[in-house]
Amino acid sequence: MIVYWLCFILFLVGLYGVITRRNLIKIAISLSIMEFSTFLFFALVGYSEGGVAPIVDPADPVKLYVDPLPQALVLTAIVIGLATTALLMAVIIRIYRKYGSLDIREIKNLRG
Amino acid sequence: MKGMTTIVKQTTKLIAGMIFMYGIYVIVHGHLTPGGGFAGGVIMAGSFILLILAYGSDFLKLLKEESGTTMYENLAMIVVLFLAVSGLLLGTHVFFLNWIPKGTVGHLVSAGILPLYNIFVGIEVAASIVTIFLALIIFKEEVSK
Amino acid sequence: MNPLIPLLVVIPLAGAFLIMILGRFIRNFNKILASVVLLLLAIISFYFLFNTGDKISVYKVGGWEAVNSIPIGIYMVVDGFTAIILCIINLIGFLSVFYSISYIAKYTSEDFFYALFCLMIAGMNGVVASGDIFNIFVFLEISSISSYALVAFGVEKQQLEASFKYQVLGGLASFLILFAIGFLYWRTKTLNIADIRTALGSGGDRKFYIMAEIMLLTGFGLKAAIMPFHAWLPDAHSSAPSPISAMLSGVLIKAVGIYVIIRLFFNMFVINEEMAVLITALGTISMVIGVFLAIGQWDIKRLLAYHSISQMGYVVMSVGIGMILMSRGIRHEVATLAVTGGIFHLINHAAFKGLLFLNAGAIEYSTGTRDLKEMGGLAKSMPVTSATSFVASLSISGIPPFNGFFSKLIIIIAAVMAHFYLLAALAGIVSIITLASFLKFQRYAFYNKEPDKEKKEIREVPFPMLFSMIVLSIICLLLSLLVFPGIRETILTPATDILTDPSKYSTYIIGL
Numbered sequence: 068m069i070v071y072w073l074c075f076i077l078f079l080v081g082l083y084g085v086i087t088r089r090n091l092i093k094i095a096i097s098l099s100i101m102e103f104s105t106f107l108f109f110a111l112v113g114y115s116e117g118g119v120a121p122i123v124d125p126a127d128p129v130k131l132y133v134d135p136l137p138q139a140l141v142l143t144a145i146v147i148g149l150a151t152t153a154l155l156m157a158v159i160i161r162i163y164r165k166y167g168s169l170d171i172r173e174i175k176n177l178r179g
Numbered sequence: 180m181k182g183m184t185t186i187v188k189q190t191t192k193l194i195a196g197m198i199f200m201y202g203i204y205v206i207v208h209g210h211l212t213p214g215g216g217f218a219g220g221v222i223m224a225g226s227f228i229l230l231i232l233a234y235g236s237d238f239l240k241l242l243k244e245e246s247g248t249t250m251y252e253n254l255a256m257i258v259v260l261f262l263a264v265s266g267l268l269l270g271t272h273v274f275f276l277n278w279i280p281k282g283t284v285g286h287l288v289s290a291g292i293l294p295l296y297n298i299f300v301g302i303e304v305a306a307s308i309v310t311i312f313l314a315l316i317i318f319k320e321e322v323s324k
Numbered sequence: 325m326n327p328l329i330p331l332l333v334v335i336p337l338a339g340a341f342l343i344m345i346l347g348r349f350i351r352n353f354n355k356i357l358a359s360v361v362l363l364l365l366a367i368i369s370f371y372f373l374f375n376t377g378d379k380i381s382v383y384k385v386g387g388w389e390a391v392n393s394i395p396i397g398i399y400m401v402v403d404g405f406t407a408i409i410l411c412i413i414n415l416i417g418f419l420s421v422f423y424s425i426s427y428i429a430k431y432t433s434e435d436f437f438y439a440l441f442c443l444m445i446a447g448m449n450g451v452v453a454s455g456d457i458f459n460i461f462v463f464l465e466i467s468s469i470s471s472y473a474l475v476a477f478g479v480e481k482q483q484l485e486a487s488f489k490y491q492v493l494g495g496l497a498s499f500l501i502l503f504a505i506g507f508l509y510w511r512t513k514t515l516n517i518a519d520i521r522t523a524l525g526s527g528g529d530r531k532f533y534i535m536a537e538i539m540l541l542t543g544f545g546l547k548a549a550i551m552p553f554h555a556w557l558p559d560a561h562s563s564a565p566s567p568i569s570a571m572l573s574g575v576l577i578k579a580v581g582i583y584v585i586i587r588l589f590f591n592m593f594v595i596n597e598e599m600a601v602l603i604t605a606l607g608t609i610s611m612v613i614g615v616f617l618a619i620g621q622w623d624i625k626r627l628l629a630y631h632s633i634s635q636m637g638y639v640v641m642s643v644g645i646g647m648i649l650m651s652r653g654i655r656h657e658v659a660t661l662a663v664t665g666g667i668f669h670l671i672n673h674a675a676f677k678g679l680l681f682l683n684a685g686a687i688e689y690s691t692g693t694r695d696l697k698e699m700g701g702l703a704k705s706m707p708v709t710s711a712t713s714f715v716a717s718l719s720i721s722g723i724p725p726f727n728g729f730f731s732k733l734i735i736i737i738a739a740v741m742a743h744f745y746l747l748a749a750l751a752g753i754v755s756i757i758t759l760a761s762f763l764k765f766q767r768y769a770f771y772n773k774e775p776d777k778e779k780k781e782i783r784e785v786p787f788p789m790l791f792s793m794i795v796l797s798i799i800c801l802l803l804s805l806l807v808f809p810g811i812r813e814t815i816l817t818p819a820t821d822i823l824t825d826p827s828k829y830s831t832y833i834i835g836l
Binding site for chain 1: 465480484485486509510559562
């Protein structure tokens with residue numbers, strides 16, 4: 068039970084980083100920490116006591132397998148997270164070239 | 180950008196081919212062992228990135244835009260979509276159906292259409308990661324104010 | 325098993341990648357293929373609209389049939405409500421692509437624009453046509469990532485900053501949604517919407533499901549820009565190129581925001597009173613504060629973006645009133661009326677808000693500015709734009725015989741009949757303030773004296789842009805026919821029947 072609480076605490080750590088950090092790259096890294104905590108939570112949900120990895124071997128029969136569906140979902144979600152982070156990094160590089168600094172307090176062109 | 184020292188170049192010459200072969204192994208055995216299209220594609224991209232970093236873009240005479248890798252990525256995606264739709268046209272008219280005969284469990288040539296999906300998804304993931312690397316790191320001098 | 329259902333996703337995906345391959349060899353290939361793809365999709369969605377009626381079409385991807393009546397495959401479901409949203413997405417998408425044939429000629433690398441646009445349409449079609457919550461998440465991410473890239477398309481300083489803000493908040497929402505999906509999978513061990521409803525209906529921990537409901541409401545509320553979560557909307561919608569603003573504000577916040585909230589809270593979770601009161605309160609706050617923030621704006625597109633928040637508040641408030649009445653189990657016909665008003669306002673808002681953003685783009689194309697204080701007297705030099713903008717302004721303020729009047733009337737009548745007099749009064753006051761705000765827009769942009777500075781030659785915009793604007797204004801007039809009894813039976817009543825009948829959706833799909 069305590070591992071699920073730890074996943075949620077990791078999510079809140081990432082959220083704290085997004086809110087309070089000033090450097091743009093640190094905001095991007097905190098966003099990645101939030102998504103990794105979600106993947107960890109998904110992988111832990113499928114665990115059942117005494118199960119083995121879900122690979123079928125016709126030589127020796129096994130009674131109990133761990134649930135393989137969350138593992139497939141996490142694989143898809145990792146690729147989606149890669150695409151999100153890549154696009155965020157490309158926009159950060161262009162912002163640095165236009166504004167000249169990576170501090171979020173300098174980037175306030177839009178108001179109102 | 181310039182390359183690295185001689186020791187790195189000699190080591191990379193030996194290792195890069197083996198990393199590429201390992202990536203192909205992970206892709207093709209996707210229905211027997213963990214891995215499959217995504218993980219194998221990233222390993223294949225890793226070998227290309229290692230070569231580019233060790234030898235430098237001046238030595239390899241890379242073109243000024245990433246048109247080659249983008250073409251591979253789009254072609255592989257079109258083939259994946261065509262394989263998915265082929266279940267709709269042939270056989271029993273269901274999208275995404277596994278219509279090639281499946282062999283016995285545990286052999287390399289089995290499980291219907293899954294190894295074909297793995298191969299083309301692996302090519303696509305490798306091409307897109309090399310495109311991202313080239314666009315962000317190598318060709319960063321192309322935009323002027 | 326209708327084979328047209330997966331084609332809704334496959335055709336725009338294939339179109340996007342074909343544009344990238346063949347666009348560098350054949351000139352003008354990207355515009356022609358994008359228009360043809362979206363025209364085909366619009367025809368398919370109109371076929372669904374007129375043929376669905378009361379039945380629910382289910383497509384089992386991969387042919388995996390249910391085992392012991394437990395669904396084990398991925399299901400794609402098209403029913404009455406889905407058909408309406410499909411028509412909105414594809415028709416306004418087609419008109420936006422046609423508009424952007426001449427608007428995007430100012431930017432470089434047009435191939436990427438049309439490919440990303442087709443990917444965004446594919447993602448939105450996938451969200452509304454899926455019957456499985458993880459599938460909704462994957463297609464939601466496809467369309468969101470395409471829209472992040474489209475907002476930053478012309479790389480100016482303002483567009484990059486707006487895109488960064490949009491990306492951080494949108495990413496936060498997506499990961500909250502994924503966490504909530506993990507929660508639901510933990511307890512019910514299934515991902516199918518109908519199957520989760522069956523598992524939830526047999527009792528269980530109330531506190532656990534409230535946590536999942538709050539996280540889903542926050543995540544999708546961030547995507548739909550309801551009031552405490554609206555901070556990205558004015559910047560993103562005002563800095564994007566105009567056809568993308570019309571798509572974002574007219575279609576995206578409805579298809580991936582409001583549609584999923586309505587579908588999950590009516591058809592998946594068991595309706596309870598606390599969540600219904602919370603949803604109504606959020607809708608009312610958005611409606612009131614949105615319009616007060618909109619009056620003081622001098623930039624055209626920021627004005628329209630704040631009005632989007634206010635009109636979405638109307639829809640959420642009306643749906644919330646329906647939920648409150650259904651949870652108490654009384655006055656079922658008033659609940660049906662409230663939900664009908666909400667869905668009708670959703671359709672109307674897509675039409676007139678799309679038209680208003682296309683007009684703002686036409687003004688910016690001709691005069692080169694977006695500030696209301698610098699323009700004036702455009703009614704003489706741009707007659708078609710000023711006529712269509714007049715039609716759209718009257719529609720959004722609720723003047724008969726345009727479509728906004730009928731949907732706001734149904735919402736106010738439903739609120740009065742349910743004895744929520746305060747909400748009805750607020751809806752009326754907000755409508756009057758909206759009228760004041762749009763009269764200001766019309767006066768300063770079109771009917772003022774021309775400024776005396778030296779100005780460029782202001783001419784009417786080219787033909788593709790005119791065609792889209794004229795077709796949308798005709799649709800604004802035609803949509804007011806939806807309130808008549810004969811036409812309403814075929815289009816609006818199946819949608820509200822699916823939503824207000826508590827178990828019709830799940831019992832039909834489990835039985836297949």
